[in-house]
Amino acid sequence: MKFTEEHEWLRVDGDLIVVGITEHAAEQLGDVVFVELPEPETQVAKGDEVSVIESVKAASDILAPLDGEIVEVNGAIVDNPGLVNEDPLGEAWFFKMKIDDMSALDDYMTEDEYKDFIG
Amino acid sequence: MTDLRRTCLYDLQRELGAKMVPFAGYEMPVQYPMGVMGEHLHSRAQAGLFDVSHMGQVILRAPAQALEALVPVDVQGLAEGRQRYAMFTNAAGGILDDLMIANRGDHLFLVVNAACKEADIAHLQAHLPGVEPVTDRALLALQGPLAETALARLIPGVAAMKFMDVAVLDWEGAALWISRSGYTGDDGYEISLPEDRAEAFARALLAMEEVAPIGLGARDSLRLEAGLCLYGHDIDTETSPVEAGLTWAIQKRRRTEGGFPGADRIQRELAEGPSRKRVGLLPEGRAPMRDGTALFDSETAEAPVGTITSGGFGPSLQAPIAMGYVPTALAEPGTRLWGEVRGKRLPVRVAKTPFRPSTYRT
Structure with missing residues (x-):
């Protein structure tokens, strides 16, 4: 698993990557009450705001971690946003992407590096 | 960055695991480990304890009639031991701040918003004699359906109070200035007490099963569900009390007589609709x-x-x-x-x- 400075995690799943938010991010956000996901089959560029997550108090964006195509989204977190707090690293994944260059993943942090990053 | 002030309950809040944020010049708890959702629901189901010591408390030793020059509310008709919602209006009929006014016999007691308190005190001092800012007392709110049960264990006299009653009651030798009011839409109390007793008093309440500490996050969602205005957002210097739907706070005599800042606009809007x-x-x-x-x-x-x-x-x-x-x-x-x-x-x-x-x- 790899981690971004925007507190997203990336997991390789065959020729796709699965993207979600970290436990730290879920904890900082507080109770998630709304999630908006991108349309499948959307081409995205790294840094695009592809998803929105709202807690009781505030809204934040989820960015596309890499260039590629959104191929699948997790409707379960739209129906039950609280899942993002309950199981951020598992059931509450956000979307799956087909990325143009798998080696670009290497630029992101390992779990240990991420732990240092959040202090 | 300017130095943030802390209330006398800061250490207790940190001990309880609060996440602190800057608010109106103070470092305040936005939420506790229970989280905004949990705190909100706890306050609705049982009792929530809020630190609102950042708000301004002012004793006013001026005639009720004199204060009426600054607010469109009937202060002369406010009975001793009662409290009333009010707002300071400006000459254009906008709202400078909203506040509570209590009649405590030989003086009035005002509670104003934290972000406006310096301006409010200056405004009062510019127009009225006998303005005494209270700087050595904390202000707590205990809100929710079990607030009475919890508070009455420490101060039995609170059970007899009705909504918007005010009273001075004793707790272990300290004089507590209590009103049965709040900002959540539920039953509850606001309690002004000496700073040096506030932590012990808060701990005595928090030791009770029903009582949990509540941060500013849930304070905001609670007041929003209750349809209560937040100054600087729902009301400000542009909005009139009539536009804001606060005409219930302008009693009949004041509507007819006027004599408050912005009366032209406010009386016109009362007559013609905003x-x-x-x-x-x-x-x-x-x-x-x-x-x-x-x-x-x-x-x-x-x-x-x-x-x-x-x-x-x-x-x-x-x-x-x-x-x-x-x-x-x-x-x-x-x-x-x-x-x-x-x-x-x-x-x-x-x-x-x-x-x-x-x-x-x-």
Whole structure:
């Protein structure tokens, strides 16, 4: 698993990557009450705001971690946003992407590096 | 960065695991480990303890009639031992701040918003004699259906108080200035007490099963569900009390006689109706519509007709809720409008407030 400075995690799943938010991010956000996901089959560029997550108090964006195509989204977190707090690293994944260059993943942090990053 | 002030309960809040944020010049707890949703629901089901010591407390030794020159409220008719909601208006009929006024026999006691307190005190001092800011007392709020049960264990006398009663009651030798009021839409109390006793008193309450500490996050969602205005958002120097739907706070004598700042506009709006009104808003979808969201009367209209001034999620309703200003013609409950969220027009309906029935002990 790899981690971004925007507190997203990336997991390789065959020729796709699965993207979600970290436990730290879920904890900082507080109770998630709304999630908006991108349309499948959307081409995205790294840094695009592809998803929105709202807690009781505030809204934040989820960015596309890499260039590629959104191929699948997790409707379960739209129906039950609280899942993002309950199981951020598992059931509450956000979307799956087909990325143009798998080696670009290497630029992101390992779990240990991420732990240092959040202090 | 300017130095943030701390209330006398700062150490206790840190000990309880609060996440602190800057608010109105103070470092305040926004939430505790229970989280905003949990705290909100706890306060609705049992009792929540809030530190509101950042708010301004002022003793006013001036005639009630003199204060009436600054507020459109009947202060002379306020009985001893009673409290009333009020607002300072400006010459243009806008609102400088909202406040509580209590009649404590030989003086009045005011509680004003934290962000406005310096300006309010200067405003009072410029117009009235006998303005005494209270700087050595904390202010706590205990809110919720079990607030009476909890507080009466320490101070039996509070059980006999009714909504908006005020009393001075003893707790272990300290004089507590108590009102049966609050900012959540539920029954509860606000308690002013000497700073050096505040932590012990808060601990005595927190030791009770029913009582949990509540941060500013849930304070905001609670007051929004109750349809209560937040100064600087739902009311400000541009909005009149009539537009804001606060005419209930302007008693008949003052409506007729005037004699307060902005009386021209306020009396005209009372007679003819305001051109815009504050309304409750229920988004039809699940996306919250936050403060600043533009409102349109159709999905394609180019110019907005209004703006959301407070918005978020109502934990008791498990749905997004908001308040904002719309033209009077569009203020009828059930009217469908569109809020623009991230470039998309989403449907929202005008709704009655409070969003959830209040449970004051009247």
